[in-house]
Each structure stands twice: as C-alpha cells, then as structure tokens.
Amino acid sequence: NPHPLPPGPTPLPFIGCTIQMLLNKPTFRWIHKLMDQFDTPILCVRLGPSTHVIAVSSPDIACEFLKKQDDIFISRPDFLSANLISDGYLTTIMSPFGEQWRKMKRVINRELLSPQIHKWLQPKRDEEADQLLRYVCNQIEKQDSTIDGGLINVRTVSQHFVANALRNIVFGKRFFGQGTEDGGQGEEETEHVAALFTILKYVYAFCITDYFPWLRGKTDFDGHEKIMRTAIETVRKYQDPLVDERIQMWNNGARREKCDMLDVLIELKNPKLTPEEIKAQILELMIATIDNTSNAIEWAMGEMINKPMILRRSVEELDRVVGGEKLVEEQDVPQLNYIKACIKEAFRLHPFVPFLPPHVSTMDTTVAGYFIPKGSHVILSRFGLGRNPNVWLDPLRFDPDRHLCGDGKQVLLTDDGLRLISFSTGKRGCPGIMLGTTMTTMLLARMVQGFTWEAPRNESSIKLVENHDDNRLAKPLVVIAKPRLSQYMYPRY
C-alpha cells in the first residue's frame, strides 16, 4: 500500500508504544494529548508487536470509517475483558464479526427491541417512572423538616432508576431482594449496580496482555483480570439463578405466559438460545444501558442547576407540553425537544466512556489518505468529536440550543453525522435507540417536572469537575430538591 500510516509516535520494535502508555495513565488522556501534539484528527499508536490503534476525532473521517467503509470496520477485538463478559463471545456488543454476532444482533433487534415489544413493556417502565417520584419524595421527607426540601444524590437516583427499570423489563421484578422501606434499592441492588460499573470501567481498558496475547492466562499484569472476574461473578450471582429457575418453570408448565424479556428469550424457537447464551446476553444488556443514561442525567442536571435559565426553559417546556395537572408520560417524549437537547448536550460534552468500543478492520484499506492495516482497532473518540473546536463553537460551553432544529422539528438523540457520539451508526450501531431515548428522557423529565433543584446552601454553584481517570463528575451530584407539584400528584404506594 503506497499510503502512510496515520501520524503518531514512533513505535519501538516488538513492544510498540506500550511503555509510554504505561507511563502516561489514564490512556485516553494520553491519546488525546498525542492528537494535539501531532495536530491530527486521526492518530496511530502501535501497542505490542502488531496492534495498530487508530483514534479519530473528526466527523468526516469518522463517517468514512462507520458509513462509507462500515462493512470493513465491523469486527471487535479479542480482548480478555470482552471474552469474559460475553462468556466466549456468545453475545452482541463484544462478539467479533461472524455468525454468532449476526444471530444475536438479529434476536435483539427483532425480538427484544422491536416497537411492539417496546409498547408491551411500557407498564414496567411506567411503574419505575412513578417509583422515581415516590423515592425522591421519601428521601426529602426523611430529612430534617426545618429545612425546606432535602438533599438528593442524583447519581444514585439515576443509576438505580435505570437498573430497576432494566431488572423489571428483563426479570419482571425491580429488585433481587426486598429493597428498603422508602422504595429504594437494598444491599443486593447496590452490589449489582456497583459490579456493573466495575465491568464498564475495565472493558476495553487498554489491558497490557491484550496486546501480547500469548501472555493471556499466564500473567494478570495490571490486575484487570481478577477485578473483571470478580465483578462478573457478582452480577451473575444475582442474575443466573433467576434464568435457571425460569427455564425450569417453562419446562414443568408452571409458566405459560410471556411477561418479560427473559420469557421471550427462553421461548424463542428460531433460533433456540442456550441457557449460556441467555445469561451472557442479559449481562451485556445490563451494561449496555446503565452508564450512558445515568451519567448523562447527572451531568445535565449539574449543568442545568448552574445555569438557571436552562433549567427554567426546560420547566417551561414541561408545563407547556404536559400542563400542571398530570405527570409527564412516555407519549410526551417526542415533544420534549428542549429536554432532549439538554440530554444531547450532556452526551456531547460529558460522555461516560471516552471511546466507542473498538471497530476492528477485516481487511487492509485506505481511509483519509492513510493506510489502515487489517486488524486495526479503530476507536472513535467521543471526547474528541464532541469537543472538536472545528465543529463546535465554544465547545466547552453547555448550550442545548445547538441541537434545536427550529421549524418545530423533533430533536433526536441520534448522531447520524457523527459530530458527537450518542448511539453511533452503521451495522455495529446501537439497537437500543428507542429504549435508550425513552428512559433517558423520562428520567430527566420527571426529575425536572417533579421537583425544583438548587445547589446546597453552602455552595454558590456546583463544582462541575471531571474525574482525571474517566469523564464522570469527580464527586456525585448532591443537590437540594423540593416538590413542585400539588401533593396529590405524587404516586403513593
């Protein structure tokens, strides 16, 4: 191939840039620094003897990879983390290109995330939207009654809203255990969610042995393997027995009617799934949903509370679209354009994971004039795209107006031109757009409709500081909420 590799640091023989990577943690910040140093929107870093990692921060080049040459960049790497999560690539997100990926993606698209199934499962999501208000009200009531309102940890509320809804949709119950008196999660759910986030932290996390594959199983150099195995075990300890129990119920006739996603997966005839496939796929669906939704809402709320004008406009939208006499419902989501613009702005500016899962090329090719060898790991930078100063004016400013379309056109959370990353695009794109959009919008809409929000008394504004190691808020968002609707409107159980 006459074309050069994309610019990047000169790799050493055999080890590539591995030592530099180890000396410059966290790796995503190092990669972005290199893109700045080389002044390039496409960078090549070689890790180990032969892996070319290609980072991208320009929408045009991103579209060449995921639109024009989508068929080539359709695989995933064989990483230990991905292998463990997917139980040897039985699932969708993690599986390399091939029959198993095709089969599972079809099952998810057609059987779990179709519009009919979405509608069928709405009562479960509605239940969680009501529980959300009830839980926040209870938290406020529990606190010192001399203070007007109460302190709410938005991170905990958001993460558990998503996890509870997912458990309800998949297993038909919000909690593994009893929960708490006030409608909150119990020990079991806290452990479940923490383990899901540990898995998310260590998946595709530049683990050394992934670039020296013959070391796999011989050394756990950076400790990732042990952490990953423990977290997966924790999640499966709660989930797998429910799957086994349910299979048995179908077998012995104790269950005859499908009520949730687990029933759908067990009763699938063509293709028939094995218990191992069902268990691994459920674990993957759990991690697919929880981070983006909850993290976007935590950041969006922090930004909105710091900019009261934005918060006010979103309240006005809710009052206009929904009115003061009923709670916001899923049917209102298409019209909540300002709320969705706030969420999209959080996706743009504060993505939970810095890169998309790697897209691996299945043959040699040329992109943007550069040689991209077969087996390259292309990582589109959510961070780099969303904050690209050539694309976004004043990129670090939280400004939902960027996403309003005018002419009354609906704001979509999708990202077709890849100017930011929300659900990605192409054959590897997210199949959960409808469910993801619905849950994220309902969460923010109910929080904003149900309560007024402000910074804690001793803080003039909220310190929106990003973690060094990831893009989360350095400290969970804890703010004051006060009920803003008439008392009779809050669901009681």
Ligand code: HEM
């Ligand atoms: C706001 C919520 C969500 C966001 C922002 C989101 C985002 C993403 C992104 C960026 C990808 C990677 C695409 C790529 O590699 O190019 C992805 C993949 C995926 N997502 Fe989502 N997602 C969300 C919700 C969901 C939900 C609710 C489900 C299902 C319950 C889901 C299931 C999947 C699956 C199965 C894949 C793998 C696709 C493949 O590799 O072929 N996601 N998602």
